[in-house]
Amino acid sequence: MDQDQLELSSNLARQLRVDSIRCSTSAGSGHPTSSLSAADLMAVLLVGHLRYDWDRPDLPGNDHLIFSKGHASPLLYSMYRAVGVVNADELINTYRRLGARLAGHPTPALPWVDVATGSLGQGLPDAVGIALAGKYLDELDYHSWVLCGDSETAEGSIWKALDKASYYKLGNLTAIVDINRLGQRGPTELQWDLERYAARVQAFGARAIVIDGHDLEAIDAALGQGREGTDQPTVILARTIKAKGVPELEDKNGWHGKALPPDMAERAIKVLGGATDLRISSPSPADGQVEPAIRPDPGAKIDLPVFELGEKVATRVAFGAAIAALAARPEIVVVDGEVGNSTHAEDFGAVCPERYFQMFIAEQQLVASAVGLAVRGYIPFASTFAVFFSRAFDFIRMAGISRANIRLVGSHAGVEIGEDGPSQMALEDLASLRAVFGSVVLYPGDATCTAALTATMADTRGIVYLRTTRGAYPVIYPAGEAFPIGGSKVHHAAPGDQVALIGAGVTLHECLAAAKELGGLGIQARVIDAYSIKPIDRDALVEACMATGSRLVVVEDHYPEGGLGSAVLEALADASVPALNIAHLAVQSLPTSGKPAELLDAAGISSRHIVAAARKLAGQ
């Protein structure tokens, strides 16, 4: 940057500080002091380094800017004002108000925000996904810049992210750590020990650049180095002062997350030189880099695998075959958590290694990479054992707030996994993932259904979760059968049905066996395959209640709370159906190891138990 630009940056930094104070004081809450510490860093970035066409936020060549420290939203929104996409009125008078897009923490309700942040330690992992897309898929020169707080370096996810950034040689990623020494309730663990920060960063394979975060020339040099062409991600460790620019608050504990009272704000703004109306033009994305190397082809012909009726196929195997077929669509990407040979995600890697990313055993990064890839329009399928998505639950929750389009495939769910024991059983995944905003939860019972749902979920918006099974079970649906989201399959329905058996996945087969046995006992039972657990097929449930006098047996390989049973009940809570008479069979005690069939039986969810429950409901 030349002297003019440095002077502009200096003036901009002042304006960003003033605006950060103005909007938070007007709102009566927010994090001005955490914004002020990073104002110089962001001013130089905006004036000289962030290549971004603010009128065209969807431009493929735009850089990406993520505030991993999302609480510094006053600073981010003040930057938006400085580039002219948010005006002073919106900034000052809507920030943190009901319905406003300038929320307390950034969300993609704003077109310039890639991902929702505010749960610390997630912005950098998300950016790794974007940088992966940039380097390996888009093949564009955009750079991803991430503003991190120092407190959030206590989250392990930051180190996982750097590790993967280094492993994938993401020189197109720069993290800027605003080391202002003070967390919410007092000093951070490392305070201003920049050397220790640098040692950690280097040990995890990134280039560390230590600077004074208020020295504009040093910032400019560091950001320039960040973009410049090594194969290493860069971490700028910026020593800063919390509340910098407001002398009475600088480096003072007790002011985290507090707006300045109006009188103090007035004094501060005066010291800073008053409100200004600088208008900044960021550098433009370079010409000739606007088209990503990969173009989506949602209409590509997909030859889904076909399975013979009666053939025994594990649904995880069917997923593998289907996702491999989906490789024909260039926008489909698969991310593995070092278990691709078990989940069968590696079947995709075998046919399409260039869109298959290994995240090793780092499930938070697995999900974050998917979120980042989705930012760039890819359709990522992230897969691991169902149970290990619990490790990334906060990331999945935040992906819901981001309205990210990601696909999660969890294999080896339930007691059915057998000998490995309870630590490997997902017995709470349906509950937790149903509760994620905008989620879809699918649990197919056979290979045909799995393949069809795998294809369908590619084009289903939101957080779409597919639960697959370890063991092999008979194919029960013919090729070509349709499995819409929100649908179900009803077996053996007849007007005189005395009871309905509702299962999904592995318990569907138990229900089918039970229905057969019940038939022999003279009890007419229909079976509902609730492959779509969220949304669930309410019409089929209501119809079953009307037919059977609401005598239902709901069977699930999951703990009793929040899973299929709850989904059924929630759907019927306000339905005009006969009084409910539901037997809910679920895993009630802590399972041990054992063979799958033994464990299903010990948990009380095998056909034998279903038959007994149905007989009781039918009064026989």
Add this chain to the structure above:
Amino acid sequence: MDQDQLELSSNLARQLRVDSIRCSTSAGSGHPTSSLSAADLMAVLLVGHLRYDWDRPDLPGNDHLIFSKGHASPLLYSMYRAVGVVNADELINTYRRLGARLAGHPTPALPWVDVATGSLGQGLPDAVGIALAGKYLDELDYHSWVLCGDSETAEGSIWKALDKASYYKLGNLTAIVDINRLGQRGPTELQWDLERYAARVQAFGARAIVIDGHDLEAIDAALGQGREGTDQPTVILARTIKAKGVPELEDKNGWHGKALPPDMAERAIKVLGGATDLRISSPSPADGQVEPAIRPDPGAKIDLPVFELGEKVATRVAFGAAIAALAARPEIVVVDGEVGNSTHAEDFGAVCPERYFQMFIAEQQLVASAVGLAVRGYIPFASTFAVFFSRAFDFIRMAGISRANIRLVGSHAGVEIGEDGPSQMALEDLASLRAVFGSVVLYPGDATCTAALTATMADTRGIVYLRTTRGAYPVIYPAGEAFPIGGSKVHHAAPGDQVALIGAGVTLHECLAAAKELGGLGIQARVIDAYSIKPIDRDALVEACMATGSRLVVVEDHYPEGGLGSAVLEALADASVPALNIAHLAVQSLPTSGKPAELLDAAGISSRHIVAAARKLAGQ
């Protein structure tokens, strides 16, 4: 160790290998190759360093041994056989069988296992909690030894754990990393790059000792250094060979998690010299160190805070006052996630800094520390914002399998938090935490109830979760009122009730306001305060259904799935009550920022909406 001990170790290592093969081949599954790589490490540990009285696993002075790589259970159980607490019959014929305590991954069903492992990256964080107890509370000389896999170093939680171990100067902790180069589906990220491992370990403040993990003398020296008196935790980085001792499988990919077929097992055992019956005596815990410095005093007099009826008090404030009062019990410990000034956990720290541990922003370590402290019999209260327990969900799940006694207190739950926006709102915590095995979920509506529940939860076994509220609401219960787990409080009940309003926490106040308004409209409504969400007061719900014709309005500050609404429905699924006619008011869309009252209203869970729903149910 002397030459005899080294020779004994060598023979023991052979036996551990043979037994690991025998039990897994007999089971037909398991991880023998991952056991063989660490057999030399564990043999030397057992012969010369692990101070443990195997007949008295509860002895306070015993060392602790945690297999963070829980899949190496064949090795662990073979060690148990070598010290004589498990016999050959149990080892060979029950491993991985239904109901057996020798499960696929270790659980505390075995008295020598402190915590369940099998979800990688958790054993070391748990051990940090044990080591904290040893150094700061028990003041005993026991050492915690953790066997880690190399794959699991990809989990950020490992680095958080080392960081906290270093911060707290836990020289009483040694991690032994079995770097066998091969993960489940192929090479690990760093393979045998021991230098990079060492740089990371050192950067995170631990002492790194690099050794050949099959050199018994080197192992002995490293373990000795591990115990010896620095203030630094030790990480022994042991270069090992997967399947070491079975030439045809050594360092060979494709053999992770596979039992040797019988013929191969036979050959391997022959090469290893056949089955033996060595019986090892571990070193004893030193005399004079058997009594911990802190003795529990469950009967200590607790002066719970008293609140005036009508006074406005936030339940998080009431929690702070109550937990500070509980400091009178020496077994109560509080762990903070750098938000103690918001959760009011710091009120405990103010009166009892010696039992208040800061984990900074590392929620997984927050929960793991609690688990480790509970291993030593302490009653840990871990608290952060409710939403951030989602970051530690897998740890909480595993704590359920460990049957750990931990207390979780989450503040700032629901849209009620206001301006900070959705990233800070816990709108899925009730769903996810209800689904944890053995959990109790509490959500008090006022300060009196909160204080009483805080005291009660101290003595409630399992994973006990308390959800507190940001804002201040009127005290509605007099001091001394009883709030049993599984109970509820029914307000305004009368025989002619037309509708029941069911709320908890913040929505209780909305229900009470609605009932008043409904009364003015001539609609008689009872209100149920469901402060105990799991277990829920089924009797009160059934009675309300009988009184009102099952006309219920259930209102919760949570997404619709899996929370209070589901808890109510699950309780009524098989009850003989009139056909359900339930209005379920929950947060249906993604909230923005706003004022608490505005957000409750916008989400459709304010008294206005409750009144409308109740009128509809009452046909008015």
